[in-house]
Amino acid sequence: MREEFYKTLSSPIWWGALVIAAIMPFVLSSYYVHILTLALVYVALASSWNIVGGMAGQISLAHSLFIGIGSMFSAALLLKLGINMWLGLVISAVISGILGAVIAWIDFRFQLGHLSFVLITLAFAEMGSIVVEGWDFLGGASGLLLPKDTGNFLAFQFGGGHGAFWMMLGLAAICVLVNVAILNSPLGYYLRTIRDNEKAAQAIGVNILRYKITAMVISAMLASVVGTAYVRYLTFADPYLLISPVITIEIVLFATVGGLGRAYGPALGALLLVPLGEILRGKLGSTLPGLHYFIYGIVVISVILVTPRGLLPLFERLWARWRGPAVASKP
Amino acid sequence: MLEIDNLVAGYGGVPVLRDVNAKIAAGEIVGLLGANNAGKTTLINALSGMVKPISGRILFLGEDISKLTPQARVELGIVQVPEGRLVFPEMSIRENLLLGGINAHARKHRPQQMEKVIGLFPRLGERLTQSAGSLSGGEQQMLAIGRGLMAEAKLLMLDEPSLGLSPLFVQYIFEIIDRLHADGLTILLVEQNLNLTLRHARRCYVLERGQVAVEGDADTVKNDPRTRSAYLGL
Numbered sequence: 138m139r140e141e142f143y144k145t146l147s148s149p150i151w152w153g154a155l156v157i158a159a160i161m162p163f164v165l166s167s168y169y170v171h172i173l174t175l176a177l178v179y180v181a182l183a184s185s186w187n188i189v190g191g192m193a194g195q196i197s198l199a200h201s202l203f204i205g206i207g208s209m210f211s212a213a214l215l216l217k218l219g220i221n222m223w224l225g226l227v228i229s230a231v232i233s234g235i236l237g238a239v240i241a242w243i244d245f246r247f248q249l250g251h252l253s254f255v256l257i258t259l260a261f262a263e264m265g266s267i268v269v270e271g272w273d274f275l276g277g278a279s280g281l282l283l284p285k286d287t288g289n290f291l292a293f294q295f296g297g298g299h300g301a302f303w304m305m306l307g308l309a310a311i312c313v314l315v316n317v318a319i320l321n322s323p324l325g326y327y328l329r330t331i332r333d334n335e336k337a338a339q340a341i342g343v344n345i346l347r348y349k350i351t352a353m354v355i356s357a358m359l360a361s362v363v364g365t366a367y368v369r370y371l372t373f374a375d376p377y378l379l380i381s382p383v384i385t386i387e388i389v390l391f392a393t394v395g396g397l398g399r400a401y402g403p404a405l406g407a408l409l410l411v412p413l414g415e416i417l418r419g420k421l422g423s424t425l426p427g428l429h430y431f432i433y434g435i436v437v438i439s440v441i442l443v444t445p446r447g448l449l450p451l452f453e454r455l456w457a458r459w460r461g462p463a464v465a466s467k468p
Numbered sequence: 469m470l471e472i473d474n475l476v477a478g479y480g481g482v483p484v485l486r487d488v489n490a491k492i493a494a495g496e497i498v499g500l501l502g503a504n505n506a507g508k509t510t511l512i513n514a515l516s517g518m519v520k521p522i523s524g525r526i527l528f529l530g531e532d533i534s535k536l537t538p539q540a541r542v543e544l545g546i547v548q549v550p551e552g553r554l555v556f557p558e559m560s561i562r563e564n565l566l567l568g569g570i571n572a573h574a575r576k577h578r579p580q581q582m583e584k585v586i587g588l589f590p591r592l593g594e595r596l597t598q599s600a601g602s603l604s605g606g607e608q609q610m611l612a613i614g615r616g617l618m619a620e621a622k623l624l625m626l627d628e629p630s631l632g633l634s635p636l637f638v639q640y641i642f643e644i645i646d647r648l649h650a651d652g653l654t655i656l657l658v659e660q661n662l663n664l665t666l667r668h669a670r671r672c673y674v675l676e677r678g679q680v681a682v683e684g685d686a687d688t689v690k691n692d693p694r695t696r697s698a699y700l701g702l
Contacts, residue, residue, distance in 0.1 A: 330556055333559075339517075339539070340538075340550050340554070340616075341568050342571040
């Protein structure tokens with residue numbers, strides 16, 4: 138099972154794609170670099186969510202909480218207590234991991250069904266946003282403004298534009314690699330048994346509590362780290378963006394459109410939909426306000442109607458059909 | 469091998485089983501009969517740990533296991549083949565079988581165990597890379613039993629293996645059960661199909677409204693008028 142992962146690590150396609158992505162800032166204008174950076178943020182977030190939502194089949198809406206802790210809390214630690222953001226990143230990730238474990242435990246202990254799990258996690262997310270908006274330490278409703286990014290790496294600064302892009306590229310690559318690693322490890326198989334049928338998973342002796350907690354902790358910590366990196370890039374810690382349940386809905390949308398539970402599915406969804414949304418807004422936002430949302434919505438609905446399991450399985454089918462006759466015609 | 473002592477169990481504190489006593493000796497094939505709602509599945513779930521007992525004890529090889537988690541019981545060799553088969557549809561047959569042997573105890577012997585299972589079900593061996601969801605109901609039942617065997621079961625508990633199968637497949641599955649029994653495996657067979665079970669199980673328990681109504685060897689149970697009444701719910 139593990140060979141798959143090492144195959145990916147040594148794959149020239151993987152590294153080639155990374156290198157091509159890495160030279161993008163030299164080719165594209167800063168506007169498009171910004172869009173790509175945003176897309177990478179969502180690649181990382183959707184991939185980290187995929188561990189719980191896709192592989193284990195647990196539609197968690199609590200991820201805004203982890204992103205919020207990673208961003209708002211680490212920003213508050215820096216501004217209010219002068220704690221280095223690298224340390225803030227670690228502290229936030231640990232807190233997110235613990236919270237994730239608690240949520241997974243509650244799910245197991247009270248044997249929540251799918252819908253109850255969704256609602257409980259949404260309740261956690263709402264509580265989180267209320268706490269942030271009402272607590273001045275975390276910036277309250279007005280948010281927090283981080284010091285200017287001067288490129289001081291030791292202070293978790295990456296020098297704006299290009300630096301932020303590369304940092305996000307690395308983070309997104311790590312999140313996708315974690316997906317590949319988990320899917321090809323026993324953990325990935327156990328999570329899929331839990332998703333397919335919890336009762337059957339128990340019948341073969343899968344320790345459901347342990348693996349639900351493991352998945353949630355990994356997912357929550359990754360989301361938190363991405364949150365810290367995202368707020369550094371934004372410079373402004375906006376509670377209405379970073380700890381609003383809307384951000385989770387976007388993540389779920391990207392992952393679903395790309396291909397739930399697949400290693401590259403969520404990444405594909407985010408890479409296509411984030412630029413689409415941004416470019417539509419840029420081109421149409423001024424002519425007829427709201428039209429870009431309309432077109433975006435139609436695209437999303439059509440994708441889900443045409444290929445309910447996501448774009449990745451669709452592309453794979455098309456690829457197989459295109460390859461099929463070519464292979465057959467070989468002498 | 470297994471001893472059930474005054475077991476009371478149910479869901480949310482409401483007992484379904486009341487004071488159930490039963491015994492299974494090593495190498496035995498025991499039938500557990502009863503109409504719908506008699507508590508058969510609750511009992512099998514209590515044995516595998518998916519339902520927590522309210523009171524009473526379950527002894528396996530002399531040890532009280534009633535507080536153990538389901539996975540700890542699989543490790544001991546108490547393996548359930550759940551009702552309705554419940555294979556993992558998107559995974560291949562090979563993956564389904566390998567996943568049957570994930571407990572620490574069985575993991576070491578997976579290749580040998582796999583060969584045995586394929587020997588028992590050659591049809592599965594021919595389709596190892598096919599996804600489990602594409603199998604027919606009978607083949608899925610074979611896969612579910614094969615997956616249970618991969619766990620190196622000492623006590624194999626089959627929950628309604630004949631459910632929804634064609635008569636030919638039912639006959640085949642029961643031949644397999646007889647073979648496993650002949651190889652020395654201890655089997656608890658939960659069934660609604662009275663005559664079929666009485667033909668294969670040496671001893672039977674008949675549950676009625678959560679209690680043991682009749683117990684004894686197959687002939688005794690067959691001729692006891694209470695068996696019929698337990699089935700008809702009179």
